[in-house]
Amino acid sequence: MEKFSVIVVGAGLAGLACAYTLARGDIDVLVLERGDYAGAKNVTGGRLYVEPVRSLFPELWAKAPLERKITREGFTLVGKEGSVSVELAGGVKVESYSLLRAKFDRWLADQAESAGAMIMTKALVSDLVEENGRIIGVQVEDEVLQADYIVCAEGALSLLAEGVGLHPPVKCENMALGIKEVISISREALEERFLLPPGEGVARLFVGEVTEGNFGGGFLYTNQESISLGLVIACETLTSWRGMEIYKLLDNFKSRPEIAAVIRGGETVEYAAHLVPEGGGKGLLPLYRPGLMVVGDAAGFALNLGFTVRGMDYALASGYYAAQAILKKRPEDYEKLVAASFVAKDFENFRSMRDFLGRERLYAYYPQKIVDFMSDLYTIPAEGKERIFSLLRRHFPWRELWRVWQDFCELRRL
Amino acid sequence: MIEEKLSKNVFKKGESPHIQIKNGCGFNMGLKAMVKLCPAGLYREGEDGTVTVSVDGCLECGTCRIICGGEILFWRYPAGGTGVQYRFG
Numbered sequence: 001m002e003k004f005s006v007i008v009v010g011a012g013l014a015g016l017a018c019a020y021t022l023a024r025g026d027i028d029v030l031v032l033e034r035g036d037y038a039g040a041k042n043v044t045g046g047r048l049y050v051e052p053v054r055s056l057f058p059e060l061w062a063k064a065p066l067e068r069k070i071t072r073e074g075f076t077l078v079g080k081e082g083s084v085s086v087e088l089a090g091g092v093k094v095e096s097y098s099l100l101r102a103k104f105d106r107w108l109a110d111q112a113e114s115a116g117a118m119i120m121t122k123a124l125v126s127d128l129v130e131e132n133g134r135i136i137g138v139q140v141e142d143e144v145l146q147a148d149y150i151v152c153a154e155g156a157l158s159l160l161a162e163g164v165g166l167h168p169p170v171k172c173e174n175m176a177l178g179i180k181e182v183i184s185i186s187r188e189a190l191e192e193r194f195l196l197p198p199g200e201g202v203a204r205l206f207v208g209e210v211t212e213g214n215f216g217g218g219f220l221y222t223n224q225e226s227i228s229l230g231l232v233i234a235c236e237t238l239t240s241w242r243g244m245e246i247y248k249l250l251d252n253f254k255s256r257p258e259i260a261a262v263i264r265g266g267e268t269v270e271y272a273a274h275l276v277p278e279g280g281g282k283g284l285l286p287l288y289r290p291g292l293m294v295v296g297d298a299a300g301f302a303l304n305l306g307f308t309v310r311g312m313d314y315a316l317a318s319g320y321y322a323a324q325a326i327l328k329k330r331p332e333d334y335e336k337l338v339a340a341s342f343v344a345k346d347f348e349n350f351r352s353m354r355d356f357l358g359r360e361r362l363y364a365y366y367p368q369k370i371v372d373f374m375s376d377l378y379t380i381p382a383e384g385k386e387r388i389f390s391l392l393r394r395h396f397p398w399r400e401l402w403r404v405w406q407d408f409c410e411l412r413r414l
Numbered sequence: 415m416i417e418e419k420l421s422k423n424v425f426k427k428g429e430s431p432h433i434q435i436k437n438g439c440g441f442n443m444g445l446k447a448m449v450k451l452c453p454a455g456l457y458r459e460g461e462d463g464t465v466t467v468s469v470d471g472c473l474e475c476g477t478c479r480i481i482c483g484g485e486i487l488f489w490r491y492p493a494g495g496t497g498v499q500y501r502f503g
Contacts, residue, residue, distance in 0.1 A: 034491055036426075040499040041474060101503030122495030149417035157476035159491070170480050177477050179453045181419070182502040188424075226502070235480060238451050245450045247416050270502045271419040273453035 004030045006136055007147040009125045009160065011038035012101075012316060013312050014296025015153030017057070017319030018110040023115035025327045030147070031109070031117060032140060034124040039105030039210055041155070041276035043180060045219050045228065048312045049096045052342050056320045065107045066097035067223035068201025072194070075307060076258060078208035078218075079371030083258050096412075098201050098221040098228065099312075100182070109201065123389050128152075128164050135164065135291035149331055151293050151322050153315075156275040158298035166294065172235040174279030174300065176216065179250055180230030183266040187225050194222055205307065208367025210253050212243045215363055218253050219309075220262075227263055229254065232276060232309070234358070250401045276311070277302045278354060281291060284347060287335045293322045302349055306357050314343050352413040361407060369395065416455040420471040428496035431469045434479065434488040440464035444482040451477060473498055 008015040011033035022029040035041040047070055050061060074087030109119050129137040129144050137146035152160050161167040187198075187335075194202045206218030216233035231250055243249065248379055253259060277300045285300050287293060295301075295318040302311030315324070318338060325334035338344055373395045386394075396404065435445065445465040448457040454473050459465050468476075474497055479489040491497075 034494045036495055036499045039503055041497075043503045103502075124491055124494040126490070157479060164464060167438070169484070172480055175480055177453065177475060179450075179475075235477070238477070238481060239447070241447060241451060243450075245416075246453050247455060247456065248420065268419065268422055270422055270500065271473075272423075272498075272500055272503065273473035273477070275476050275480070389492050 004028055004145070004147040006030070006149045006151060007032060007145060008151040008153055008219065010153035010155055010296075010298070011035075011109055011119060011121075012042050012105060012153055012155060012296060012315065013015060014298070014301075014315035014319035015151065016105065016112050017316040018153065018295060018323045019119075019319075020057070020108065020112040020115055020153050021320050021323035022326060023112055023117040025323070027326065029117045031112065031119045032123040032125055032138065032145075033119065033121045035121060037102075037106055037121055038109035038119065039102040040121075042101040042105055043272045044101050044312060045180070045221065045230065045232070045309060046312065047096045047098050047221055049094060049310060050313075050337070051095055052313045053316045053320075055315060060111065065103050066099050068098050068196075068199060070098060070203045070221075072098045072196070072198040075205045075207065077367035077370050078206050078210050078256070078258070079368045080209050082371045082375055083206075083208075083256075084367075084370050084374050085204075085258075093265075095202075098203070098223050100223055100228070102224075102274070114267065117307075122279060125154075125160065128160050130164060133212075133290065135289065149291060149293065149326055149349070151295055151319075152298050153290040153295045153319065154298045155295040156277050158294070161285075161294050161298055164289075164292070166289055166292065169338065171279075172239055174277060175235040176232045176276040176278045176304070177235055177238065177246070177273065178232045178276050179228060179246060179273045180228055180271070181250065181254070182223075182266045182270040182272075183227045183263050184225060184269045185227055185266040189265070190222055190225065190227070196222070196304065203308075206253075210256075211249065211363060213360075213364035213368075214241075214243065215358055215360070217363075219272060220259070226269065229259065229263065232304075234278065235275075236358075245396060271327065276304075276309070278304045284338070286346065287338060288332060293325070293331060293334050295319045295322050303346060303353065304357060305353060306362075310346075317341060317343055341366040350414070356410055356414060357406065359410070369406070420454055423471070423473075424499045424501055425471055426499060428468060428492045428497045431467075432490045432492040432497070433467055433469050433472065434468060435465065436486060436488055440466070442482065442486050444486060447481060448478050451481060453477065471498075486488045
């Protein structure tokens with residue numbers, strides 16, 4: 001039976017980054033992908049931060065099929081009626097791009113193939129094969145494929161790592177559900193509506209009433225000729241969900257005036273849902289056991305920082321580190337490479353982020369409160385305007401200020 | 415309408431359903447929650463209170479797998495080359 005040096009399970013960013021790096025190092029690598037093509041099962045919000053991974057693949061970026069460079073970004077606090085937005089324009093220093101995964105992943109798979117990797121699509125890995133405590137292969141339908149190393153890049157819901165006991169069963173508190181529509185809109189209309197120079201794009205997050213005050217939020221990214229619009233909701237909120245149907249929540253989001261104005265005339269061309277690992281900061285999961293390495297979302301490499309969500313750069317980097325460890329013939333060093341990288345540093349620095357973001361008031365109290373305050377602030381009644389301090393006191397009485405102070409104190413942990 | 419949303423997707427039907435409710439679990443509370451939570455609206459509660467699932471149009475997000483767990487649901491990924499094929503993602 002043919003035996004490969006490395007089998008990668010899953011043609012997403014982590015798996016393909018790993019295969020690409022290995023192939024360039026002359027290692028024979030087979031990528032197994034259950035979809036019709038690389039990217040067929042993959043979904044992003046989303047945007048990719050290039051800076052952290054630029055040096056890992058310096059030759060890739062010039063030709064990468066990225067959508068728009070994000071040059072305006074901000075957030076919107078959403079009330080029942082009305083919203084308050086803050087946007088940074090012109091001062092965006094970070095280099096990041098919106099992208100669509102079906103296009104990007106397929107391109108990355110082509111790069112890996114050109115470098116010598118073999119990619120087999122429509123191949124579902126149902127199990128890992130273990131012998132004497134070592135992972136030696138994968139089960140694909142009724143066939144066992146063997147390799148010196150298996151790289152599990154299965155995605156957010158990784159049943160393989162769970163199946164061999166490397167990871168505990170996925171818990172609700174470590175996951176969020178993302179749903180998204182891609183809405184097609186002409187390039188011209190898009191650039192006009194968002195005040196964008198050609199090729200530049202916008203990223204916006206929404207918090208508050210978009211999730212009916214629950215832990216989560218909305219997002220909007222501009223692509224070349226479409227808008228990615230969606231919601232992310234923490235799964236622990238879902239376990240006691242009293243709101244409306246999740247898909248109706250997205251329809252309500254779309255019909256809000258802030259959104260309806262920018263998507264008008266647009267046609268929904270796809271509706272997607274995907275889990276997002278958000279346990280980040282509660283410590284890294286085990287990444288290695290003899291014969292097996294776990295990368296990308298399957299390893300929980302995503303962080304919700306509230307004002308932005310990251311995962312794709314971590315995925316690319318973790319795939320690269322796994323490949324480096326194999327190239328150096330020291331696979332057990334993969335965990336060390338991750339531990340010494342920006343990935344582990346971010347996870348350590350933002351250890352408390354998830355707990356902080358779990359505070360209900362961030363979604364159920366502040367957005368509505370700030371919208372109400374701003375609404376009154378800008379009101380000019382016929383009978384004369386209320387004094388500013390009296391307005392402030394009315395919206396934020398002492399007991400409320402005390403709770404705001406307590407929330408503020410929590411920020412020290414971040 | 416959720417059917418209209420799903421109709422935008424490329425979906426390749428498989429031979430056998432990749433999600434099945436285990437025998438006698440149709441009244442589970444987690445399953446009932448899925449009626450509202452499934453982003454594709456694939457869980458339905460019948461008049462007698464039992465919940466059923468249809469996998470046509472499934473987005474393969476796995477939310478039901480983590481809400482209900484492996485004790486209630488027999489949950490696998492669909493066979494290679496079947497199920498949703500995202501064209502944008």
